[in-house]
Amino acid sequence: MSKKKSVVLSSGGIDSTTAMAMAKERGNEIYSLSFSYGQRHSAELESARKVAKALGVKAHKIIDIDLRQFGGSALTDDIHVPKHENADQLKEDEIPITYVPARNTIFLSYAMAWAEVLKASSIYIGVTAVDYSGYPDCRPEFIRAFETMANLATKTGVTGEVSLKIETPLIQMSKAQIIQTGYSLGVDYSLTISCYDPDETGRSCGHCDSCLHRKKGFEEAGIIDPTPYQ
Numbered sequence: 001m002s003k004k005k006s007v008v009l010s011s012g013g014i015d016s017t018t019a020m021a022m023a024k025e026r027g028n029e030i031y032s033l034s035f036s037y038g039q040r041h042s043a044e045l046e047s048a049r050k051v052a053k054a055l056g057v058k059a060h061k062i063i064d065i066d067l068r069q070f071g072g073s074a075l076t077d078d079i080h081v082p083k084h085e086n087a088d089q090l091k092e093d094e095i096p097i098t099y100v101p102a103r104n105t106i107f108l109s110y111a112m113a114w115a116e117v118l119k120a121s122s123i124y125i126g127v128t129a130v131d132y133s134g135y136p137d138c139r140p141e142f143i144r145a146f147e148t149m150a151n152l153a154t155k156t157g158v159t160g161e162v163s164l165k166i167e168t169p170l171i172q173m174s175k176a177q178i179i180q181t182g183y184s185l186g187v188d189y190s191l192t193i194s195c196y197d198p199d200e201t202g203r204s205c206g207h208c209d210s211c212l213h214r215k216k217g218f219e220e221a222g223i224i225d226p227t228p229y230q
Contacts, residue, residue, distance in 0.1 A: 003029040005120035006167070007111045010034045010060075012047025013194045014214060015126030015170055018182035020055055022169045023124045025185055031118060032060040033111050037103070038068035038076045043193050043202040050191040063110055073100040074196070081197040083207035095134045096209055098196055104137035108146050108166070115164060116154045124167045130174045143168050175217030183223055190226035203230045 006028035008020045024030055032055075034048040045062060052060035071077030074097045082097065104125070111123045127138040136142065147166040151157035157164060170178050182189065194214040195204035204211050206229040218225035 003027055004122070005029050005031060005058075005115075005118050006122045006124055007031045007033055007115045007118065007120050008057075008124040009107055009111055009126070010048045010051060011126075012044040012049075012051055012192055013126075013210075014175070014182070014189060014192055014217070015128060015178060016048075017051050017055075017126075017187055017189070017192050018178050018185075019124045019126035019167075019169055020051065020057075021182055021185040021187050023122075023167070024055055028122065028124075030055065030057040031114065031120065032057045033107075033114060034060070034062045035107060035110070036062055036064050037100075037106075038066045040075055040081070040196065041198055041202075043195070043198050046202070047191060047193045054188060054191055061114070065106070067100060067103070067106075070101060074098045075100050081205075081208050083197075083205065084209070084212060085207065086212065095136065098209060099135050102137070104135075104142070105146070108150075112150045112154065112164065116156050116162075119156060119162050120164075121162055122165045122167050124169070126170050127168055128170045128173055128175075128178065130172065140168070140171055143171070174220070175213050176220035179217050179221040179223055183221070194227075199230055203228045205230055 006023050008023050008030055010016045010032045032052040067076045074081045115123055129140055143166050150164050156162040194210045196208040196210050197205045204227050
């Protein structure tokens with residue numbers, strides 16, 4: 001009996017890597033999808049390649065798009081990446097400047113197209129509504145709306161050949177719970193990177209929002225953080 005096919009969005013970070021490990025553990029044949037979208041660095045793409053190899057995916061594609069054409073984010077524009085001394089300084093009640101306009105909508109649209117060609121029944125995305133930095137495209141409401149749209153927008157959906165499910169296994173997990181889950185599945189987090197602003201050697205800055213969430217997550221999980229920091 002053939003395995004179910006699943007497209008997994010992969011940034012090379014903790015969340016997407018854990019989601020991929022969970023998809024594999026559930027018996028899916030994994031098709032990993034990453035993006036070179038004009039982000040500040042390529043370190044995350046190298047991590048995504050390493051993760052794809054380590055988890056034995058069926059195929060890994062890196063799509064080139066240029067969101068720097070629009071800018072509007074510290075990740076795709078000439079805008080300073082905010083830095084803090086510790087996680088207590090993070091403001092959880094506002095959308096940070098590291099939010100990339102419509103990024104998850106764009107990424108999921110590409111994943112939807114590949115899933116339709118593959119006749120995959122699911123797309124996995126590592127969004128969380130707990131430690132999610134306030135990004136609007138990480139909310140359960142957005143995921144539900146996209147899933148409805150996907151099944152209205154595809155041939156496989158309207159003919160009933162495939163009912164596409166957007167899987168969000170981390171949606172109600174904290175960063176610590178995500179790390180503990182991945183650790184139990186044998187995820188090697190030394191292959192991953194979370195930093196928004198690493199140096200030229202790929203070392204994480206240790207002070208951007210994403211680094212601080214990562215540090216806090218490992219500390220609360222009681223697991224050693226294998227990240228090389230500047």
